Amino acid sequence: MHRMREHIITQKYELERLKKEPYVKREAEEKLKQGLQTDLIKVISGPRRAGKSFLAARTLKGYFGYVNFDDEVLAKTEDFNEILKLTHEVYGDFKTLFLDEVQNVEGWELFVDRMRRLGYNVVLTGSNSKLLSSELATHLTGRYWEVKVLPFSFREFLSAEKVEPKVEISPQEGKMLSRLSEYLEKGGFPEIVVKGYDYRNYGKMLFDSIIMKDVVRRRNVKYSSTLYELALYLVSNFAREFSYTRLKNTLDIGSVHTVKNYVDYLEESFIILKAERFSYKLRESLKSPKKVYVVDPALLSAGFISSPNLGRKMENAVAVELLRRGYELWYWRDVRREVDFVLKKGLKIVELIQVTKEITRDNYGREVRNLVAVGKELKAKKLSVITWDEEDVIEVDGREVRVIPLWKWLIEG
Incomplete structure (x- = not known):
C-alpha cells in the first residue's frame, strides 16, 4: 500500500509539470467540454503519445484526482477501493476522477460504473479502442461519452x-x-x-x-x-x-x-x-x-x-x-x-x-x-x-x- 501511495504522489507531480508545458488547442477539446457537463463517463481514446492525457489535464477545471495505470505497480492492483482511498489521501476531496490507460487493469469497467453511480465525474483515457469499446458496450451501454484523439491534424x-x-x-x-x-x-x-x-x-x-x-x-x-x-x-x-x-x-x-x-x-x-x-x-x-x-x-x-x-x-x-x-x-x-x-x-x-x-x-x-x-x-x-x-x-x-x-x-x- 505504501508503494502504491508513493506512485500516486509521483504521478501528481508529473501531472503538475505536464500542465505547465506549452499547449496547442485541440479540436477534440470542445467535445470533451460538452461531455464534462453530463454525468456520462468520458472516454478519451487514441494512439499512444497523441496527447490524450494532456488534453484531459488542460481541459478539466477545478480539483480532480488522477491515477495513471500505465505503471508497473498500479497496473497490478486488485483492490480499486484501496486505489480510491489512496487517491483521496493524496488529493483530498474531489468529485472528478481522471483514470489514465485504465484498460491495463482487469475489472476496471465495474469500478468505473460504480464511481459514476456514486456521483463522481469520471474521465478515462485508453490506447486500445476495442478493449475499451467492448467493455464499455457490455457494462456501460449508453452511459459514456467518447472522444477520439489522434495526432495533430494539419490545422493543429x-x-x-x-x-x-x-x-x-x-x-x-x-x-x-x-x-x-x-x-x-x-x-x-x-x-x-x-x-x-x-x-x-x-x-x-x-x-x-x-x-x-x-x-x-x-x-x-x-x-x-x-x-x-x-x-x-x-x-x-x-x-x-x-x-x-x-x-x-x-x-x-x-x-x-x-x-x-x-x-x-x-x-x-x-x-x-x-x-x-x-x-x-x-x-x-x-x-x-x-x-x-x-x-x-x-x-x-x-x-x-x-x-x-x-x-x-x-x-x-x-x-x-x-x-x-x-x-x-x-x-x-x-x-x-x-x-x-x-x-x-x-x-x-x-x-x-x-x-x-x-x-x-x-x-x-x-x-x-x-x-x-x-x-x-x-x-x-x-x-x-x-x-x-x-x-x-x-x-x-x-x-x-x-x-x-x-x-x-x-x-x-
Missing part, C-alpha cells in the same frame, strides 16, 4: 507552428505547400511538432512500444516476431490493398484466422487503419480485399520504407482526416474502376473522393471519368478530386467535379 499542426490556417489563394500558398510537405513527412505527434524530437527515431521507438505494450503483452501474443513482421509489412504497404490469405502466404503464417486476429490487434492499437471495399452486398464486402493506412506519417518515416510515393502519402493523409471527421473508411473497386474513398451517412452515399498528385492527359480517364461513372452508379451527390496544388471545377457528362488542393481540403475541416 499549423497552429503549433504559429501559422494561421487560411484557405484563400495568396502569395502564401507556396509556404503552405512547404508546411504540408513537412507534415506529410514528420507527422503530427505532439512531441515531434512541439518539442522538435527527431521523427525517425521517435516513430521507430513508438512503433516498438505500441507493438510490445498494446499488442503483445495485452493480447498475450505467442509469436511476437511474426506479429512484428506483419506490422512492418502492412506499414510498408500503406495505401494498398491486402487480403488475409495473401498475407498468410507471403509471411508464411500458420492460418488466416491468426492473420486476421493480428491485423485486428494492430488496428485496435491505432497503428493502422483499415478500409473496407464498398458493396451493397455485405457478404461480398466482407470477402473482398481491404486497404491499409497508417495513423501518422512518423510511422512511415521510421526506416521501414524509403521515399514513399507522394500520391500514397496524400491518400494516407486523407484517410486519417476522414476518420478524424467521423467517417468510416470505404473504397470502391470493380473490374474496370477504382475510387479511393466512398463517404457514407447512414445508408446514403454523400461523396466520392479521388486522390492524385495531379490530373494529366494520361490519368484523366482513371481519376475523373471513372469517378463520374461510379458517382452515377452509387447516386453520389458530391464528387471531389484532391490534388497537390490544382484547383478547378470540371463538368463531365452533366456532373460537376470539384478539384481541390490537399492543403485546402485539410484546412476546411
